[in-house]
Amino acid sequence: MSEESQEDQEAPGSGIxxxxxxxxxxxxxxxxxxxxxxxxxxxxxxxxxxxxxxxRRIPNAKFIGRADEVLDAGGMLADFIEDMEKAQYxxxxxxxARLEKEAVxxxxxxxxxxxxxxxxxxxxxxxxxMRRPLLDEATIEQRVAARLARQEIFQxxxxxxxxxxxEEALLHKGWGGPAVMRGQLEQILLIGQRRNVExxxxxxxxxxxxxxxxxxxxxxxxxxxxIGYADAHKGSRLYSDTQTVRExxxxxSLLRAQALRPRKSLALVEKLLGET
Numbered sequence: 001m002s003e004e005s006q007e008d009q010e011a012p013g014s015g016i017x018x019x020x021x022x023x024x025x026x027x028x029x030x031x032x033x034x035x036x037x038x039x040x041x042x043x044x045x046x047x048x049x050x051x052x053x054x055x056r057r058i059p060n061a062k063f064i065g066r067a068d069e070v071l072d073a074g075g076m077l078a079d080f081i082e083d084m085e086k087a088q089y090x091x092x093x094x095x096x097a098r099l100e101k102e103a104v105x106x107x108x109x110x111x112x113x114x115x116x117x118x119x120x121x122x123x124x125x126x127x128x129x130m131r132r133p134l135l136d137e138a139t140i141e142q143r144v145a146a147r148l149a150r151q152e153i154f155q156x157x158x159x160x161x162x163x164x165x166x167e168e169a170l171l172h173k174g175w176g177g178p179a180v181m182r183g184q185l186e187q188i189l190l191i192g193q194r195r196n197v198e199x200x201x202x203x204x205x206x207x208x209x210x211x212x213x214x215x216x217x218x219x220x221x222x223x224x225x226x227i228g229y230a231d232a233h234k235g236s237r238l239y240s241d242t243q244t245v246r247e248x249x250x251x252x253s254l255l256r257a258q259a260l261r262p263r264k265s266l267a268l269v270e271k272l273l274g275e276t
Contacts (some may be wrong), residue, residue, distance in 0.1 A: 051138070064084065104220050163198045165202060192266045201269070230248075
């Protein structure tokens with residue numbers, strides 16, 4: 001059995017990634033290019049190409065575009081970019097992910113986890129590994145890659161205005177061990193220094209709290225609309241009606257007034273980093 005035939009024994013994925021993978025393999029074989037060569041020309045390993053071809057991993061837009069060129073696919077692969085971007089996120093987050101890519105403002109309150117846009121790779125992997133029911137390894141890696149890809153929002157030429165309010169307790173969690181949390185605190189400090197980003201910490205000793213009913217996000221669109229997003233177990237959803245959005249705006253305004261100011265918040269993170 002050939003090396004490629006052996007690699008094909010990997011359990012296949014399903015849905016759009018599997019359809020894309022089969023087309024990728026067909027075009028690669030027709031072009032007379034083996035997996036190692038395609039990997040060299042696109043910047044990925046042969047093992048990664050295998051995972052793409054059996055639908056176990058979801059490629060990013062950069063790979064798809066480059067593979068389309070290398071295999072002279074005439075846009076057949078590139079046509080999958082939008083569908084693959086949707087497929088990399090859980091169904092409940094796909095609409096929010098689409099809005100996130102085009103948002104001019106992104107304002108978040110977090111109580112359970114450091115926000116995904118602030119997470120390091122190690123912290124994200126720890127979070128997905130702890131998920132119950134358990135996720136398989138391929139899904140964990142897929143979700144980690146998708147989460148890190150979201151952080152390209154910080155590199156946009158027209159950077160959106162962003163603010164984050166998080167509970168202080170999140171900074172004391174030992175998830176993943178000291179090294180993981182040390183890296184996470186460093187990441188928060190680094191991102192918090194960006195001119196378009198403000199990070200605030202809700203101190204443990206705060207006697208008033210405007211958001212005891214859970215985390216949420218306010219999204220400002222390029223068309224001047226503000227949309228709310230509430231994250232809940234298997235029930236996350238977007239809100240565009242005026243009353244609900246105004247209620248979220250009021251809670252967020254109060255949260256920002258109750259939390260430590262951005263400079264003091266970063267000073268606290270730096271203090272905790274020095275103690276790890």
